[in-house]
Amino acid sequence: MGLTVLSGPSGVGKGTVVAAVRERHPEVWVSVSATTRSPRPGETDDVEYHFVDAEEFARMVKSGEFVEHAMFAGHAYGTPRGPLQERLAEGVPCLLEIELLGARQVRSAMPTARFVFLAPPTFEELVRRLTGRGTESPEVIARRLDRARIELAAETEFDHVVVNDDVRAAAARLVALMIAS
Numbered sequence: 001m002g003l004t005v006l007s008g009p010s011g012v013g014k015g016t017v018v019a020a021v022r023e024r025h026p027e028v029w030v031s032v033s034a035t036t037r038s039p040r041p042g043e044t045d046d047v048e049y050h051f052v053d054a055e056e057f058a059r060m061v062k063s064g065e066f067v068e069h070a071m072f073a074g075h076a077y078g079t080p081r082g083p084l085q086e087r088l089a090e091g092v093p094c095l096l097e098i099e100l101l102g103a104r105q106v107r108s109a110m111p112t113a114r115f116v117f118l119a120p121p122t123f124e125e126l127v128r129r130l131t132g133r134g135t136e137s138p139e140v141i142a143r144r145l146d147r148a149r150i151e152l153a154a155e156t157e158f159d160h161v162v163v164n165d166d167v168r169a170a171a172a173r174l175v176a177l178m179i180a181s
């Protein structure tokens with residue numbers, strides 16, 4: 001099954017769909033990224049993310065600890081190399097949930113991975129989800145929607161597009177793509 005990369009605009013439901021995949025398929029390993037953004041209420045260090053400061057992140061970049069890394073809405077995000085390589089070597093199906101610039105870096109470094117874009121049913125629904133989540137200020141939501149327009153325009157770079165209309169259906173389609181090929 002190898003490596004699957006899931007991308008899509010902020011608020012489309014990547015986290016929700018990945019959680020639904022894990023619930024039904026505990027054999028899928030989901031990478032834990034490092035980020036310089038602060039934890040949201042309910043997020044735990046080393047569970048959703050490794051929360052690090054900018055100095056630590058820069059040190060990790062310098063020592064080559066990331067498969068890929070990128071800035072998103074003012075914060076740095078990166079995929080730690082070691083755990084991913086170990087799981088792939090063991091034959092465990094691996095999933096990365098990352099933004100567009102990181103996905104492009106993985107495409108160059110690991111061209112045999114499969115790349116899936118999670119799309120909203122409509123742009124209006126994306127705005128509703130991002131606003132409805134209630135975790136970001138209006139300024140941060142505006143930055144994420146600017147970025148969303150860029151990400152949506154890059155949909156055709158991906159091997160597959162899954163529309164997140166219904167969470168369970170989208171999770172099932174993602175798993176089907178992970179199993180195929």
Ligand SMILES: Nc1nc2c(ncn2[C@@H]2O[C@H](COP(=O)(O)OP(=O)(O)O)[C@@H](O)[C@H]2O)c(=O)[nH]1
Nearest residue numbers: 010011033069070072077078079097098099102
């Ligand atoms: N390039 C890259 N992007 C990441 C990584 N981890 C998370 N992201 C992406 O960074 C963006 C912002 O993530 P986050 O702040 O958690 O917001 P959310 O996705 O809207 O919940 C999302 O598009 C994530 O998919 C990573 O390790 N590398």
Ligand SMILES: Nc1ncnc2c1ncn2[C@@H]1O[C@H](COP(=O)(O)OP(=O)(O)O)[C@@H](O)[C@H]1O
Nearest residue numbers: 010011012013014015016129133164165166167
């Ligand atoms: N299929 C769906 N239908 C309706 N709401 C959804 C769906 N998928 C996710 N959501 C909601 O949209 C919001 C953003 O989802 P989230 O998983 O945090 O997105 P992302 O990780 O892509 O930023 C959350 O409030 C979530 O409950």
